Amino acid sequence: MRQLTLIAPAAAIAVLLAGNVMAEVPYRQTTPIIDYGAQPHVSDDRKHTGTYEHWKDRAKLNRDRVNSATEQWTTNWKFMDEPYNDTLHGGHEAEDRGRQLFTQLNQNGSFAACLGAKEGDLTGLRANHYPQFNRELGKVVNLEMMIEHCASKQGSTLMHGSYDNSAISVYVATYSNGMPINIDVSQGELKAAFERGKERFHLRTGRLNMGCASCHVSLPGQFLRGQGLTTHYGDAAHWPTYRTKNEMQSLHVRFTECNRNGGTQPLQIGAKPYVDIEVFLNALSNGYPVAVPSARD
Numbered sequence: 001m002r003q004l005t006l007i008a009p010a011a012a013i014a015v016l017l018a019g020n021v022m023a024e025v026p027y028r029q030t031t032p033i034i035d036y037g038a039q040p041h042v043s044d045d046r047k048h049t050g051t052y053e054h055w056k057d058r059a060k061l062n063r064d065r066v067n068s069a070t071e072q073w074t075t076n077w078k079f080m081d082e083p084y085n086d087t088l089h090g091g092h093e094a095e096d097r098g099r100q101l102f103t104q105l106n107q108n109g110s111f112a113a114c115l116g117a118k119e120g121d122l123t124g125l126r127a128n129h130y131p132q133f134n135r136e137l138g139k140v141v142n143l144e145m146m147i148e149h150c151a152s153k154q155g156s157t158l159m160h161g162s163y164d165n166s167a168i169s170v171y172v173a174t175y176s177n178g179m180p181i182n183i184d185v186s187q188g189e190l191k192a193a194f195e196r197g198k199e200r201f202h203l204r205t206g207r208l209n210m211g212c213a214s215c216h217v218s219l220p221g222q223f224l225r226g227q228g229l230t231t232h233y234g235d236a237a238h239w240p241t242y243r244t245k246n247e248m249q250s251l252h253v254r255f256t257e258c259n260r261n262g263g264t265q266p267l268q269i270g271a272k273p274y275v276d277i278e279v280f281l282n283a284l285s286n287g288y289p290v291a292v293p294s295a296r297d
């Protein structure tokens with residue numbers, strides 16, 4: 001009897017512990033993951049929304065000719081990209097500011113070199129150099145993280161997500177204008193980041209149990225708060241962008257806004273899952289030309 005009284009609580013504790021262990025396994029759901037292939041290309045959208053035909057040729061896009069809400073989403077908002085939107089907007093001001101800051105920081109050429117420019121040439125950095133694995137930092141980084149890192153080496157604080165950081169990013173990206181995005185996610189660190197980013201994009205989180213894909217894969221063509229949801233293919237070539245609510249936004253800042261809209265606590269700008277999602281979205285933009293400064297509603 002005495003033994004039993006000892007065993008019973010012990011058994012109860014064991015059950016409780018086992019229960020706790022199980023409770024520690026996070027409760028997670030994902031939306032169905034479509035087949036992206038090992039090395040995606042922007043034209044794969046033909047198998048997804050099929051809107052690619054409407055925005056692949058930007059020469060045919062002109063803001064004045066896009067009138068209806070349907071045309072807004074089927075053109076993937078590309079009519080607001082350079083050079084076809086000839087209206088001066090905050091993105092052009094940011095480019096000027098970026099040029100100024102870049103010149104100050106790069107007086108001895110080491111800022112450009114730190115960003116990965118060969119002999120000071122910024123061509124292609126935005127289109128085919130980032131995101132990439134950085135040995136010194138031991139992680140996959142994007143252009144804005146490197147701007148912050150390289151500026152700090154000069155004693156300047158240019159936080160990723162800040163106006164001045166985005167301004168330099170836009171300025172650097174102008175040297176890739178017209179060049180197709182080209183990142184290789186078929187091997188190494190970028191493949192791992194791509195796979196993680198793909199998972200994360202489809203993971204449902206937060207009080208509404210929504211993931212990026214709940215909106216961007218399941219709902220293109222539907223309207224949320226007046227914005228027509230578009231395909232997630234070709235979404236990475238125009239960043240940072242000028243939002244017409246008068247804000248210069250880096251890609252990660254857009255992620256925080258989308259997280260909030262979907263009922264999920266945003267992560268920090270530059271957080272690893274955001275970098276992973278950026279790798280994933282960049283891969284889905286492979287082959288689509290860089291266009292900055294762009295604007296978006």
Ligand code: HEC
Binds near residue numbers: 224229
């Ligand atoms: C509640 C729905 C919703 C969720 C969840 C959501 N988004 Fe969005 N997102 C939108 C809407 C609406 C827009 C504006 C229309 C568009 O471009 O599709 C947008 C725009 C974007 C854009 C800009 C597209 C452009 O052309 O400039 C990116 C990039 C983006 N979202 C990524 C994400 C990522 C990454 C996640 C998950 C972390 C996410 N979104 C979650 C609704 C959502």
